Amino acid sequence: MTMIKIIQNKNRGGAVDTSAYSFAATENIRNLHASLKVYKETPLIELKNFKGVRSIFIKDESQRFGLKAFKGLGSVWAMHKIISESKEKTENMTFITTTDGNHGKGVSWAAGLFGCKSYVYMPRGTVEVRAQAIRDAGSATVKITDMNYDDCVKYTARLAEENHWHLIQDTSWEGYEEIPAQIMLGYSTLAYEALRQMNYQRPTHIFLQTGVGSMAGAIAAVFAEVFKDNPPRITIVEPTEVACFYETMRIGDGKIHSATGNGQTMMAGLNCATPCELAWKILRRYAADTAIISDDVAADAMRILAGHKIISGESGCAGFALANAALDDKNLRRALELDEQSIIFVINTEGDTDPDNYKKILQ
Numbered sequence: 552m553t554m555i556k557i558i559q560n561k562n563r564g565g566a567v568d569t570s571a572y573s574f575a576a577t578e579n580i581r582n583l584h585a586s587l588k589v590y591k592e593t594p595l596i597e598l599k600n601f602k603g604v605r606s607i608f609i610k611d612e613s614q615r616f617g618l619k620a621f622k623g624l625g626s627v628w629a630m631h632k633i634i635s636e637s638k639e640k641t642e643n644m645t646f647i648t649t650t651d652g653n654h655g656k657g658v659s660w661a662a663g664l665f666g667c668k669s670y671v672y673m674p675r676g677t678v679e680v681r682a683q684a685i686r687d688a689g690s691a692t693v694k695i696t697d698m699n700y701d702d703c704v705k706y707t708a709r710l711a712e713e714n715h716w717h718l719i720q721d722t723s724w725e726g727y728e729e730i731p732a733q734i735m736l737g738y739s740t741l742a743y744e745a746l747r748q749m750n751y752q753r754p755t756h757i758f759l760q761t762g763v764g765s766m767a768g769a770i771a772a773v774f775a776e777v778f779k780d781n782p783p784r785i786t787i788v789e790p791t792e793v794a795c796f797y798e799t800m801r802i803g804d805g806k807i808h809s810a811t812g813n814g815q816t817m818m819a820g821l822n823c824a825t826p827c828e829l830a831w832k833i834l835r836r837y838a839a840d841t842a843i844i845s846d847d848v849a850a851d852a853m854r855i856l857a858g859h860k861i862i863s864g865e866s867g868c869a870g871f872a873l874a875n876a877a878l879d880d881k882n883l884r885r886a887l888e889l890d891e892q893s894i895i896f897v898i899n900t901e902g903d904t905d906p907d908n909y910k911k912i913l914q
């Protein structure tokens with residue numbers, strides 16, 4: 552059944568310092584990315600007058616580093632930082648992480664680049680093709696477990712401690728913040744590329760899909776830094792059955808809360824049940840609301856983007872999916888304050904990372 556629901560962030564607030572995301576502070580990150588042989592700015596596509604808004608800009612990360620997703624930006628930067636600050640010989644270093652796909656691919660790839668070992672653990676229900684893509688991307692030994700994502704994260708954190716390996720996880724919790732903070736900073740490159748490609752035009756709206764929210768938090772922080780006096784209106788997008796930011800805003804006590812749905816969604820990259828603490832600090836301050844969308848809303852968006860020659864996977868399309876569906880519904884338009892002056896920015900965060908499902912949906 553088609554479902555879209557929006558809930559407001561009534562706890563908007565909390566002081567947050569986003570200065571680490573300023574253009575100047577992130578220059579060394581962009582330099583590291585640009586120094587990689589495979590680096591190429593990803594495209595920004597503008598659909599003018601889309602369903603009655605002025606424009607929708609789509610940053611297409613499906614081609615990032617040949618990994619079909621944006622995630623490598625974070626892992627390669629964080630790994631570079633860990634290696635450059637470590638006294639260990641690089642070839643003796645081992646990295647470990649949990650992933651539902653794209654982050655693990657980034658870790659495997661980056662570890663391969665730097666000549667390090669890596670282990671990647673995946674939650675139950677992961678399709679084998681995603682595990683194989685992680686092996687193919689770089690150095691990782693990959694295992695699909697019978698745990699859910701949150702338990703798998705705890706398990707890999709324990710393995711890291713027992714073996715003196717480096718945990719490189721794209722979500723934070725109390726006592727584990729430095730590395731996820733660097734991963735989030737790594738995502739800033741895509742926002743600064745997009746801003747330059749838009750000639751620093753201010754979007755009125757940004758729709759950002761979340762798993763743990765690290766990507767959304769990082770992008771929100773960049774736009775808050777650049778448009779300090781008038782940051783764009785930010786909406787978080789989640790799958791209906793794994794909606795931890797929705798739950799966090801519904802309860803509205805300012806603390807993070809885990810999702811309560813049944814965990815079923817084809818949007819594998821967004822299938823994370825607990826928000827990243829660091830991301831919530833930023834999103835609590837800057838997100839106006841959270842929308843939940845059902846899988847069919849995403850499938851429609853994948854087909855429409857394919858028509859514009861953009862390959863967009865199940866999680867990749869979610870920000871666009873909200874725009875596409877909301878613009879057809881006058882109540883949702885009103886809730887999101889969309890009109891003919893609106894300029895929407897979204898990120899196609901992945902390509903066809905599950906090629907069989909992609910083909911099935913496009914048939």
Ligand SMILES: Cc1ncc(COP(=O)(O)O)c(C=O)c1O
Pocket residue numbers: 620622651652653654721760761762763764765766767819820821823866867900901
């Ligand atoms: C394709 C894709 N989009 C969006 C996200 C969400 O990123 P985050 O978990 O930082 O919220 C992920 C996370 O894995 C992803 O793989």
